[in-house]
Amino acid sequence: EVQLVESGGGLVQPGGSLRLSCAASGFTxxxxxxxxxxxxxxxxxxxxxxxxxxxxxTKYADSxxxxxxxxxxxxxxxxxxxxxxxxxxxxxxxxxxRDPAHCSGGTCSSSAFDYWGQGTLVTVSS
Amino acid sequence: EIVMTQSPATLSVSPGERVTLSCRASQSVHxxxxxxxxxxxxxxxxxxxxxxxxxxxIPARFSxxxxxxxxTLTISSLQSEDFALYYCQQYDNWPPWTFGHGTKxxx
Numbered sequence: 001e002v003q004l005v006e007s008g009g010g011l012v013q014p015g016g017s018l019r020l021s022c023a024a025s026g027f028t029x030x031x032x033x034x035x036x037x038x039x040x041x042x043x044x045x046x047x048x049x050x051x052x053x054x055x056x057x058t059k060y061a062d063s064x065x066x067x068x069x070x071x072x073x074x075x076x077x078x079x080x081x082x083x084x085x086x087x088x089x090x091x092x093x094x095x096x097x098r099d100p101a102h103c104s105g106g107t108c109s110s111s112a113f114d115y116w117g118q119g120t121l122v123t124v125s126s
Numbered sequence: 127e128i129v130m131t132q133s134p135a136t137l138s139v140s141p142g143e144r145v146t147l148s149c150r151a152s153q154s155v156h157x158x159x160x161x162x163x164x165x166x167x168x169x170x171x172x173x174x175x176x177x178x179x180x181x182x183x184i185p186a187r188f189s190x191x192x193x194x195x196x197x198t199l200t201i202s203s204l205q206s207e208d209f210a211l212y213y214c215q216q217y218d219n220w221p222p223w224t225f226g227h228g229t230k231x232x233x
Contacts, residue, residue, distance in 0.1 A: 035223070037170075044213065044225060044226070044227045044228050045162075045164075045170060045213055045215075045225040045228075046225070047221070047222050047223040047224065047225070050220075050221065050223070059220070059221040059222075060221070061221070061222050062222075095169055095170070097170075099217075109158075110158075110217040110220055110223065111175065111217060112160035112172055112175035112176075112181075112215070112217060113160070113162075113170075113172065113215075114172050114175070114181065115172075116169040116170055116171070117169060118168075118169050119169055
């Protein structure tokens, strides 16, 4: 059974840092792109970041570029999101999600996010 | 950035009714369109990918159609467990991967 379990959320002061983790099981983690998606309270889903299978390529939403860093440890089947310089606008539930992307001849195609974790809440407040 | 627009924002229906949700992309996303269902306090769940393919375990009452910029999610006969938020998402042109703002299906 595919499982994604986020952890690391909590209350942090403005300007602070937090590191989220997403532990994967039930599938070959190293074969999949992984994403972080966030959802502010009462709001919709917003994509945050993506990492490819071997960490050679990362992508970020403009709103977090330069402040957040996505990484993964394929040996530990774990995805990370290092979040720095946090502001109130970063308050949200953060989900990790799996993307069974396809790559061929140097070209990659994303796919729908087929499995999601249960989310971890990050609250930025003084 | 491709903007995804969903309509209506809220749909008030009764169990057993046929429901149609719409999603429009600001430019063509071909068939690279997914629908997700989200219930309160839960993570999103993939319903449809490739605009029309049901994900594993999704009941046949859910169907998707469309291509290019216009897409539809249809629930043929609404069940009580289907009252939820529904999001469309494009994965054709990225980054960013973009979601619609959602349609709430309520009683």
